[in-house]
Amino acid sequence: MNIIAILIPVALLLGALGLAAFIWSIRTGQYDDLDGAARRILIDDDPADPPAEQ
Amino acid sequence: MVEVALHTPTAGSKRGAPVLSSDLALRAVPMGEDEHALNLLVEGVHCANCIARIERTLNARDDVTEARVNFSTRRLYVRWRGVADVAREIVDSVEALGYGAIPFDPDILASQGSEESTALLRAMGVAGFAAANVMLLSISVWAGLWSDMDATTRDFLHWLSAVIALPAIAYSGRPFFRSALAALRGGHTNMDVPISLAVILAAAVSLVETIGGGVHAYFDASITLLFFLLVGRYLDLRARAEARRSAERLLLLRATSALVETEDGSLSYIAVEDLSPDMVVRVAPGERFPVDGKIMRGETDIDASLVTGESEPQTAGQGISVFAGTMNLNAPVAVRVGRTGEDTLLAEIVRLIEDAEQGRARFVRFADRVARWYAPAVHILAAATFAGWVIFSVAGWQVALLHAVAVLIITCPCALGLAVPVVQVVASGRLLKRGILLRSGDALERLAAIDTVVFDKTGTLTMGRPVLTNYDEIPDDCHAVARDLASASLHPLSRAVQTAFGSGEPPADAREVAGCGVTATINGVTWRLGKRDWCGAAQRPAKGTGSELWLSRDGKPVAGFAFDDDVRPDAARTIDALMARGFRIELLSGDRCEVVDRVGDALGITKRRGGVSPTDKVARLRELEAKGCCVLMVGDGLNDAPALAAAHASMSPASAADISQIQADLVFQGDRLEPVMTALSVGARANRLTMQNVGLAILYNAIAVPFAMAGFVTPLVAAVAMSSSSLLVTTNALRLKRADPSETQ
Numbered sequence: 001m002n003i004i005a006i007l008i009p010v011a012l013l014l015g016a017l018g019l020a021a022f023i024w025s026i027r028t029g030q031y032d033d034l035d036g037a038a039r040r041i042l043i044d045d046d047p048a049d050p051p052a053e054q
Numbered sequence: 055m056v057e058v059a060l061h062t063p064t065a066g067s068k069r070g071a072p073v074l075s076s077d078l079a080l081r082a083v084p085m086g087e088d089e090h091a092l093n094l095l096v097e098g099v100h101c102a103n104c105i106a107r108i109e110r111t112l113n114a115r116d117d118v119t120e121a122r123v124n125f126s127t128r129r130l131y132v133r134w135r136g137v138a139d140v141a142r143e144i145v146d147s148v149e150a151l152g153y154g155a156i157p158f159d160p161d162i163l164a165s166q167g168s169e170e171s172t173a174l175l176r177a178m179g180v181a182g183f184a185a186a187n188v189m190l191l192s193i194s195v196w197a198g199l200w201s202d203m204d205a206t207t208r209d210f211l212h213w214l215s216a217v218i219a220l221p222a223i224a225y226s227g228r229p230f231f232r233s234a235l236a237a238l239r240g241g242h243t244n245m246d247v248p249i250s251l252a253v254i255l256a257a258a259v260s261l262v263e264t265i266g267g268g269v270h271a272y273f274d275a276s277i278t279l280l281f282f283l284l285v286g287r288y289l290d291l292r293a294r295a296e297a298r299r300s301a302e303r304l305l306l307l308r309a310t311s312a313l314v315e316t317e318d319g320s321l322s323y324i325a326v327e328d329l330s331p332d333m334v335v336r337v338a339p340g341e342r343f344p345v346d347g348k349i350m351r352g353e354t355d356i357d358a359s360l361v362t363g364e365s366e367p368q369t370a371g372q373g374i375s376v377f378a379g380t381m382n383l384n385a386p387v388a389v390r391v392g393r394t395g396e397d398t399l400l401a402e403i404v405r406l407i408e409d410a411e412q413g414r415a416r417f418v419r420f421a422d423r424v425a426r427w428y429a430p431a432v433h434i435l436a437a438a439t440f441a442g443w444v445i446f447s448v449a450g451w452q453v454a455l456l457h458a459v460a461v462l463i464i465t466c467p468c469a470l471g472l473a474v475p476v477v478q479v480v481a482s483g484r485l486l487k488r489g490i491l492l493r494s495g496d497a498l499e500r501l502a503a504i505d506t507v508v509f510d511k512t513g514t515l516t517m518g519r520p521v522l523t524n525y526d527e528i529p530d531d532c533h534a535v536a537r538d539l540a541s542a543s544l545h546p547l548s549r550a551v552q553t554a555f556g557s558g559e560p561p562a563d564a565r566e567v568a569g570c571g572v573t574a575t576i577n578g579v580t581w582r583l584g585k586r587d588w589c590g591a592a593q594r595p596a597k598g599t600g601s602e603l604w605l606s607r608d609g610k611p612v613a614g615f616a617f618d619d620d621v622r623p624d625a626a627r628t629i630d631a632l633m634a635r636g637f638r639i640e641l642l643s644g645d646r647c648e649v650v651d652r653v654g655d656a657l658g659i660t661k662r663r664g665g666v667s668p669t670d671k672v673a674r675l676r677e678l679e680a681k682g683c684c685v686l687m688v689g690d691g692l693n694d695a696p697a698l699a700a701a702h703a704s705m706s707p708a709s710a711a712d713i714s715q716i717q718a719d720l721v722f723q724g725d726r727l728e729p730v731m732t733a734l735s736v737g738a739r740a741n742r743l744t745m746q747n748v749g750l751a752i753l754y755n756a757i758a759v760p761f762a763m764a765g766f767v768t769p770l771v772a773a774v775a776m777s778s779s780s781l782l783v784t785t786n787a788l789r790l791k792r793a794d795p796s797e798t799q
Contacts, residue, residue, distance in 0.1 A: 004207075008214065012187060019183040026175055032168075036125025039102035 081157040082138040089119065091133040092141050097154030099128055107151055112144065130155070171295065174288045177226040181281040184222030185274070188215045189773070192274040196770050205267060212264040212271045219273040223257050226280050229287060245425045245467055248432040252462035253280055259459050262452070270456055275463050275772045282780045286472035293478045294495050312344040313337075315388065333391045337382045340544045345378050345391050352387030353568035356380050357546060359512050361692045361711070362644045366601055367545065369569030379692050379711055383545050384566040403695055406668055407717060410700035419496045421474050424748060425467070432465045439763045453765075460767040464758045464775060473747040473783035480790045481740040488732050489723035497719035499744075500703040501737025503684040507632055507730065508675065508701070510689035511643035511653055513709060515625050517725060518690065520546055520601055520617035522554040532613045536605055539564065539572045539583040547603045548572070548583070550617055571603070582606045586614075619649075621656060628727040629657045637734075638683065642666050642674060644693045671697035688730055690714055703737075705730060735794065743790055747783040754779045 025031065082090040099105065105123045112121035112132055117140065120133040132144050141157070148155040191211045198208060227250065234246040256276040263271050314324045315334040326344045329335065334350060337343055343356075353371040358364050358380040367383055370376060376389060436458045443454030482492040492498065509515050528536070537558035540551035543566050552558075561574035571584010582589050582605070589604035591611035603615040622628075629639055641662035643650045650664030666674070675697055678685050687694070687701035690710030698704035698717040706718035715721050722729035758775050761767055767775075 008191075011190060012218075015183050015187045019179055022179040022183075023176060026172055026179070031175065033124040033126045036105060036123065039105060039125060042102035043106040 079138040079141055082141045084138070085133055089133055089135050090138050090140070091131065092144060092157060094130040094132065094145065094148065095156045096123065096128055096130045096148060097156070099123060099125065099153060104153070108148060108153065111147055111151060115147075118144075168295070171288065171291050174229060174284060174291060177229060178281065178284040178288055180222050181226035181277060181284050184218050184226070185278045185281040188219050188274045188277050191215045191218075192271075192769070192773070195271075199269075208269075209264065209267050212260075212273075215271060215273040216261055216264050219277045220257060220261070222277055223253060223280060226277075226284060227253055230280075230283070243429050243433070245429055245471065248429055248436075248462060249279075249283060249466060249471075251433075251436075252276075252459065252466055255455070255459045256463055259452075259456055263456075270769055272459065272463065272769045272772065275769055275776060278773060279463060279466055279776060282776075283466075283471045286475045289472075289479045290475035293475065293482055293492075296482060296492070329391050331391050335389050335391060336386060337389055338386050339382055339384050342381050343376050343378055343389060345389070347376060347389040347392040349374050349376060350388045350390050352385050354385040354387050355383040355545060355568055357383055359518060359546075359691070364512070364645055371568070379713075384543060385568055403668060403692060403713070406672060406696035407699045407713075410672055410696050420499055420744060420748075428467060432462065432467075435465065435759060435763070436461045442763070443765070457762065457765045457767075460765075460772055461759060461762040463772045464762045464767060465755055466776070467751070472780055473751075473787045474744055476784050476787040477740050477743050477747070477790060480787060481736050484736055484790065485720070485733060488729060490729045490733055491721045491723075492719070493715075493721060494719050497703055498737045498740045500684075500719065501686070501734055502741030504637070504686040504703060504734060504737070506638040506640065506678055506683040506685045507734075508640045508642055508678075508685055508687050508697070509659075510687075510691060510694045510697075511641060511650055512619065512645055513690040514688055514694075514707060515641070515653060515657065515727070516619040516621050518709060519619065520550045521620040522550050522615055523618050524614075524616045525554055528613050528615065532605055534558065535576070535581055536583060536613070536615070538576075539574060539581060539605075542566065542574070543572045543583075547601055547615075547617055551583075551603065551615065580608050582609075621653060622725055622727045625727045626657050628731055629659060631731055632734075633658075635734075640674075640678075642671050642697070644668075644691065668693045668696050672700045675700045686730075686734070705733060736790075739790055739794060743787055747786055750783055750786065751779065754782075 030037075082092045085091045096108065099108070105125060108123055108130060109121050112118050115134070117134045117136045118132060119135060120131070123130050130148070134140055134144070145155045145157070191214055195203070195208055195211050197203075198211075230246045230250050230253070233244065234250040237244040237247055253276050256272040256279075260271040260273050260276065263269070312324055312326055312329060313321055313336045314329070315321055315336060321336065324333075329345055335344060335347070339354070349370055349372055351372065353369070355367040356370050356376060357367045358377065361377050361379050375392070439461045440451075440454050440458035443449065443457050444451055447454070478495065478498065481498055485492055512518055533555045536551050537555040538561055540548040540555075541558045542548075542560035542564035561576050564572055564574040566572050567584070567588075569585070570588040571582060573580065573582045573584075575581070583603060586592075586602060586604050589606035589611050590609055591604045591606070591614060601617040603617070604611050605613040605615070633639060639659050639661065641650060641654050641657075641659045643662075643664050644666055645664055647664035650662055654660070654662040663670075663674070671694065675685055675687065679702070684702045687697050687704045688706070689695075689698055689704070690707050692711045692713055694706075695711070695714045695717050698706065698714055703720075704718045705720045705722060706715045708715070708721055708723040710718070710721070720729075720733055722733070754775070758767070761771075
């Protein structure tokens with residue numbers, strides 16, 4: 001049974017890490033623009049290159 | 055709602071009335087030492103490319119330090135080094151890309167909504183974390199009950215659960231506790247009272263059990279319940295925030311200032327709200343009149359189609375009254391601001407809307423109606439369980455309380471709290487995909503009851519703009535001249551000529567004569583494009599039934615152009631499909647009867663009336679209502695606004711007057727009429743799913759509550775029953791995601 005003395009803290013720690021990550025993601029505004037985030041992946045960003053069209 | 059409304063019903067002003075530079079510089083917010091920031095609402099962003107083009111163009115400027123488009127809210131945030139006046143250049147460069155850009159003050163647009171949603175999201179995260187971990191421990195306990203777990207280990211796991219669950223409940227439960235407390239203070243009850251009671255009692259009883267070394271701890275049920283309900287609450291908030299955002303967007307599109315002549319002859323910009331009677335306002339061609347008043351100087355044609363439904367422009371000269379929201383077509387005029395009192399057209403419309411809205415306020419959402427009897431019923435059942443166990447059993451009050459808590463947990467309104475918001479969110483997402491904005495949260499429910507659809511004509515069934523009908527009859531050599539002359543004018547008919555022949559270069563000496571047309575001399579030949587008698591023509595163009603325009607060369611007519619306000623391309627099909635589904639269709643228009651008859655005949659609408667005033671429209675809707683009909687009003691004009699407010703549900707095209715869009719429950723984009731069909735169909739399906747979910751919830755309660763009252767519900771059973779019922783109703787709600795053939799014709 002001693003194994004739970006290790007496993008339970010490990011489980012809690014992992015859970016707490018997840019929670020901390022979630023709260024961090026809210027703080028940094030990652031849920032502010034869900035639709036935009038889905039589309040931004042399609043943008044080729046090459047900052048060195050000025051916009052090709054115009 | 056109404057007082058926001060509306061000094062200026064200026065639809066279509068998105069591109070027509072430019073925002074003034076002075077305004078823009080004022081909207082820029084100083085940031086730090088030498089930086090400024092500007093918040094803009096951008097119109098027309100619809101893909102990744104749009105985001106990239108705007109951001110790249112702005113970031114390419116040396117002074118811009120940050121430019122970010124928020125796609126969900128269609129907002130653009132720009133920060134730059136330098137003076138506030140750069141704002142003008144920023145807006146210009148966004149507009150040059152083809153997007154509309156309107157500055158707004160983020161403080162005015164309710165930001166507390168997003169704070170609330172962030173707080174809920176955080177509460178949801180904490181509850182989710184606690185629920186998962188407590189469930190992990192609880193499963194060990196349940197497994198141990200069948201094997202050989204000793205009491206010490208069980209108590210240890212219970213204590214651990216308590217340490218996780220209690221702070222989490224205290225933190226995540228606050229939205230419910232607060233609302234329940236407010237309700238109790240006000241002397242009534244709402245859904246949050248039984249929820250709070252269940253969560254708090256379950257936690258308290260479990261704590262007592264844990265301290266006493268008992269078997270029954272409901273920490274898992276308590277925190278899981280909270281988690282599910284928070285998910286529902288969050289979705290509900292998001293759906294409502296979405297509706298509010300589209301309402302705000304409309305408010306922002308209003309023109310904000312007017313050009314006023316002061317006594318010494320100088321000109322200055324004044325906010326429309328600050329205009330007072332007898333001020334003199336200058337209105338350029340292409341602008342909408344900001345106020346009601348009388349023309350002092352100048353003569354022009356006025357397009358009143360958004361205000362009265364009248365499709366043909368009227369000529370107005372000195373001393374003629376003009377109404378806010380009508381468009382000045384050809385010449386600059388000076389207008390003396392009329393009395394802002396009760397007798398202006400706008401005041402009349404606003405008063406009608408206020409009257410009409412009182413009827414609307416009586417509508418109570420289905421979820422609230424259910425909650426009215428559900429909450430007391432839950433309390434009574436739990437109290438009865440407690441009383442029954444105390445009276446008829448020797449087990450003691452602790453056991454009685456335990457069973458009462460089990461009843462509270464089992465009856466908790468997951469179907470209402472979770473499944474109804476899920477249906478809302480999925481439905482509004484579906485509508486949005488088809489270009490329909492849901493502007494009020496309960497509109498979907500009201501749509502489901504509709505059996506009669508009343509249409510306005512101009513701008514609703516028709517496109518609201520004339521289209522050339524006799525292209526083939528126009529001699530080829532006239533095309534270029536007509537095109538060039540037409541491009542010197544903003545008149546709807548001139549625009550129609552440009553649509554047909556392409557836009558040209560206005561001749562150097564082109565001159566617009568109000569009430570007549572455009573004239574110019576090209577290579578020694580005098581050309582005129584305008585009214586029939588002005589161009590010397592005798593009869594109508596061969597095919598003409600609607601508006602007409604003539605082209606004359608040195609006084610001799612050479613070509614007659616016939617126009618019609620085209621019906622929307624799919625209007626006939628949509629009307630047929632609606633009739634096939636059993637909806638009664640009516641047509642109420644402010645336009646002349648013969649035009650209304652023509653459109654009615656073309657679309658097969660037999661119940662129709664022309665020349666109807668805004669008051670008459672409302673009266674007709676009341677009449678229908680008295681007969682027991684549930685009416686969906688579809689209209690776009692200022693004259694439709696009271697009717698839109700009076701109808702059971704209402705829709706406007708995105709080209710409608712702002713005041714009408716603000717009154718409408720749904721706003722649809724595009725040239726097609728099909729969205730009416732789609733909205734009705736989605737509303738009906740959403741309603742069906744809501745009913746099913748409530749039915750499922752009642753069925754589940756009918757089975758589970760007797761067991762709970764009899765004391766058979768252990769923590770394990772409560773957790774399984776609750777989770778499975780939540781999953782069931784949510785999955786059922788998600789069925790709305792599937793396409794349905796009834797949404798299209």
